Amino acid sequence: MAETETTPQTPQEPVVFIIPWAEKRKEFPQVVANEGLIGQTWDMNENLIFFYLMWLGTY
Amino acid sequence: MVKNPEQLIQERVRRLSTTLAHKEPDRVPVFWGTETWIASNAGFTVQEMVYDYQKMIRACEKVIETIDEDGYWPPLGIWPAPVFDAVGHIPYQIAGETLDSHSAFQWVDRSPMAPEDYPRFIADPMRFIFEEMMPKRDVELGKPWPRNSVALAKGALAFGMYLTTMGGAFAKWAQVYGMPVLLAGISDPPMDFISDHYRGFKGMLMDIKRRPDDVVAACEAMYPLALRMAMASFGGPPAPFPWVFLPLHIPTYLRPKDFERFYWPTFSRLVNDLATAGYNCLLFLENDWEPYFPYLAQLPKGHVIGLFEKKVIEAKKAIGDTICVAGGLGCDLLGLGTPEECIAQAKKVIDACAPGGGFILSADKALLSPHDAKPENLIAVTQFVKEYGVYHG
Numbered sequence: 429m430a431e432t433e434t435t436p437q438t439p440q441e442p443v444v445f446i447i448p449w450a451e452k453r454k455e456f457p458q459v460v461a462n463e464g465l466i467g468q469t470w471d472m473n474e475n476l477i478f479f480y481l482m483w484l485g486t487y
Numbered sequence: 488m489v490k491n492p493e494q495l496i497q498e499r500v501r502r503l504s505t506t507l508a509h510k511e512p513d514r515v516p517v518f519w520g521t522e523t524w525i526a527s528n529a530g531f532t533v534q535e536m537v538y539d540y541q542k543m544i545r546a547c548e549k550v551i552e553t554i555d556e557d558g559y560w561p562p563l564g565i566w567p568a569p570v571f572d573a574v575g576h577i578p579y580q581i582a583g584e585t586l587d588s589h590s591a592f593q594w595v596d597r598s599p600m601a602p603e604d605y606p607r608f609i610a611d612p613m614r615f616i617f618e619e620m621m622p623k624r625d626v627e628l629g630k631p632w633p634r635n636s637v638a639l640a641k642g643a644l645a646f647g648m649y650l651t652t653m654g655g656a657f658a659k660w661a662q663v664y665g666m667p668v669l670l671a672g673i674s675d676p677p678m679d680f681i682s683d684h685y686r687g688f689k690g691m692l693m694d695i696k697r698r699p700d701d702v703v704a705a706c707e708a709m710y711p712l713a714l715r716m717a718m719a720s721f722g723g724p725p726a727p728f729p730w731v732f733l734p735l736h737i738p739t740y741l742r743p744k745d746f747e748r749f750y751w752p753t754f755s756r757l758v759n760d761l762a763t764a765g766y767n768c769l770l771f772l773e774n775d776w777e778p779y780f781p782y783l784a785q786l787p788k789g790h791v792i793g794l795f796e797k798k799v800i801e802a803k804k805a806i807g808d809t810i811c812v813a814g815g816l817g818c819d820l821l822g823l824g825t826p827e828e829c830i831a832q833a834k835k836v837i838d839a840c841a842p843g844g845g846f847i848l849s850a851d852k853a854l855l856s857p858h859d860a861k862p863e864n865l866i867a868v869t870q871f872v873k874e875y876g877v878y879h880g
Contacts, residue, residue, distance in 0.1 A: 469647030475719040480646050482716045484574060484625065485616040486675070486684045487566065 495665025499557045500728055503667075503847070507767065507811045508789050511844040515837055515876030516557040517869050518669060518813075519860070520794070520853035521550050522564040523582075523591040527857035533590060534583030537568040540649060544656045551666050554865050557847075558669040559660060563732060564853060566592060567649035573641035575626030578684070591855040599623040600685035602694060605701035608685070609708045616712075620685060654722070670769060672721030672731040676754035677709035678702070679736045691737065695749055706753045713753070714760055725765030730792060732769050733757070739774035743782075751782055762790035769794060769813075773852070780805045796851045803840040812840060813847040816868060821850060821860035826867035833868045837876050848872050 472480070490498070498513075505512035526533045529546035536543040543565060551559055568581050580586050580593040599620055600608065608615045622629035627638035660666045675683065681702075682691035694702050717731050738750050758768055769792040776783065777798050783791075784806040792811045795802050799814040806812075815836035820829055833848060840846040848868070854860050 465648050465651055466644070468651045469644055472643060472647060476647070478715060479719040480643055481617060482712065482719070483646070484570070484576075484642065485621050486680055486716075487579075
């Protein structure tokens with residue numbers, strides 16, 4: 429019988445990404461995102477893609 | 488007795504929904520459309536807020552904590568600047584870039600779509616918008632692959648993070664403050680989409696003279712996208728609350744007979760189809776809508792709130808049986824007047840509009856600049872409405 433391998437659940441330090449959006453905006457150039465936020469954003473359903481594209485295309 | 492957040496949110500939503508149904512709730516509801524005004528109220532610049540959503544959320548919460556409205560108008564006019572940066576967006580001018588850091592967004596009237604483009608727009612508006620308009624309106628999207636794809640992906644990530652962050656804030660406001668968010672979902676009537684974003688205001692006013700059939704056909708072609716935009720941006724299954732926000736721009740620059748031909752067919756269909764699907768709409772009615780009251784009276788009763796910039800009392804009298812009327816306090820008075828003067832105006836409007844329900848006291852438009860309202864005026868009028876606006880039926 430094969431051994432079932434489990435991945436131990438160890439608490440991780442949250443990783444913070446600093447994304448420099450625009451060099452020209454020296455004072456407020458950064459959006460701080462964490463893994464959770466990116467994870468929630470990653471799966472864009474069809475409605476959200478449509479909303480995003482229409483929002484860009486119209487507003 | 489101190490009410491818990493769950494009781495408060497039920498009470499507030501019931502108050503708003505009852506008056507939308509043209510019945511008298513316990514008292515007149517009150518809300519203020521606090522948009523970029525919230526920045527100065529919290530000691531931030533608009534530039535800070537459009538990049539740092541936590542500052543925007545703190546600014547919103549200062550309003551919620553100090554003014555105590557019946558519903559919170561979410562900051563729909565505070566667009567996430569990182570999305571615009573990612574794609575190199577041209578149409579909007581953003582605070583801190585070409586504008587003062589305290590300024591609301593500004594919009595420059597442009598015509599990226601030429602009059603000769605109408606046939607291609609009408610044939611396939613989605614393809615035309617995505618493939619022809621977006622590269623003209625967003626510098627990075629006009630660059631060759633893979634730069635354009637990378638820009639689109641960066642923008643999508645930024646857009647998703649903005650929605651996720653604000654969605655979390657909305658949930659917190661309900662749980663902590665018992666404060667419902669008034670609006671979810673946004674769209675424009677088709678003629679406003681085309682005029683605001685592709686042909687420009689001047690272009691559209693010429694088109695209705697020179698290419699009237701093209702304008703009618705373009706509005707029809709745009710209609711399915713406008714309806715889907717409202718539903719997709721709502722962010723969940725259809726519900727009567729929150730309301731879908733429809734800002735209306737060009738109608739009052741049209742003669743009523745042009746309004747009837749070009750604007751009304753797809754606008755009224757949009758509102759009717761949303762109502763049939765289970766949504767209610769808040770229309771922002773800029774300028775003087777009195778010449779168009781007979782049209783508004785044909786919209787579905789119990790499904791539409793009209794935020795009137797002008798002639799609120801006339802609107803309640805003429806079409807108050809159909810439209811739930813909101814408004815009454817001008818930004819000039821809220822920004823320059825005293826609390827006593829603002830309360831006197833609130834009393835006058837409540838006396839005229841409150842009987843029978845179907846009335847919400849609010850500012851006559853969204854509050855954008857620091858001078859659009861003194862905080863003490865908003866607090867004083869809100870408190871006054873809670874005491875004076877009680878129904879005794």
